[in-house]
Amino acid sequence: MPQPPSRPRRSNEPNPNAYSPAVLGFVYTPYVIRFSHRFAWQVPNSVLHRNHADNIGANHLTVGPGNGYFLSKLPPSTALRSLTLMDLNATCLKVAGDRLRGRFDVRTIEQDALKPWPVAEGGLDSVDCHMMLHTVRGSSMLDKEGLIAEAAKALRPGGRFIGATILAKGEGVVLNGLATRLMNTYNGQSNTFANANDSSEDLRALLEKHFSEVRYEVHGCTGVWVVTR
Numbered sequence: 602m603p604q605p606p607s608r609p610r611r612s613n614e615p616n617p618n619a620y621s622p623a624v625l626g627f628v629y630t631p632y633v634i635r636f637s638h639r640f641a642w643q644v645p646n647s648v649l650h651r652n653h654a655d656n657i658g659a660n661h662l663t664v665g666p667g668n669g670y671f672l673s674k675l676p677p678s679t680a681l682r683s684l685t686l687m688d689l690n691a692t693c694l695k696v697a698g699d700r701l702r703g704r705f706d707v708r709t710i711e712q713d714a715l716k717p718w719p720v721a722e723g724g725l726d727s728v729d730c731h732m733m734l735h736t737v738r739g740s741s742m743l744d745k746e747g748l749i750a751e752a753a754k755a756l757r758p759g760g761r762f763i764g765a766t767i768l769a770k771g772e773g774v775v776l777n778g779l780a781t782r783l784m785n786t787y788n789g790q791s792n793t794f795a796n797a798n799d800s801s802e803d804l805r806a807l808l809e810k811h812f813s814e815v816r817y818e819v820h821g822c823t824g825v826w827v828v829t830r
């Protein structure tokens with residue numbers, strides 16, 4: 602993210618400077634979604650759009666909606682009706698909620714997604730978590746298991762958990778020069794990422810631990826998954 606938070610974040614707490622209305626409204630889509638996804642993280646947005654379009658069911662929860670861009674691009678044929686947005690940052694809930702409320706029945710939950718989710722067990726058709734696990738605090742991917750476990754618990758049998766996250770290492774992970782520079786900055790001085798030790802192998806192992814059917818691929822330095830409970 603272009604703007605550093607006011608002080609280093611060691612635990613999951615809101616970072617309103619990085620997710621201000623101005624950043625979400627004017628910077629996030631061109632700089633993060635259009636530029637960084639393609640040139641740094643090397644993940645085609647078409648893959649992320651397809652992940653959403655093919656797998657989101659009628660009763661869905663999104664973890665970390667940002668400005669709601671990908672949900673706003675769901676095709677008219679989407680099954681989605683009831684949408685729960687969960688986020689640590691109130692501004693993301695407000696911006697994404699306002700953007701999506703005309704189309705879907707939206708409710709919001711303001712909390713750290715690593716903490717227990719206040720939703721009925723087995724009640725959801727789908728959960729998504731795109732491009733956010735790399736910002737969740739932890740010394741490695743293994744510290745982020747709570748979020749994956751909560752997603753599994755909230756889904757009905759046969760429900761799908763989909764997502765993508767930026768990885769630092771592992772088989773097939775390719776960090777180009779721009780990705781290396783940005784990741785060093787975001788994990789260091791700006792402290793907006795916490796993925797310096799996130800590996801593809803740990804992510805895949807966690808998905809396989811909590812879900813029965815795992816489809817997983819790496820694009821550049823981004824792990825992308827569709828898994829079924």
Ligand SMILES: C[S@@+](CC[C@H](N)C(=O)[O-])C[C@H]1O[C@@H](n2cnc3c(N)ncnc32)[C@H](O)[C@@H]1O
Nearest residue numbers: 613665666667688689690693713714731732733
């Ligand atoms: C980089 S943005 C991704 C936005 C969106 N999913 C996308 O793909 O465009 C990360 C999002 O995750 C949220 N977030 C970060 N850490 C979180 C946490 N521990 N719990 C809940 N939400 C979190 C941020 O507030 C933000 O909305």
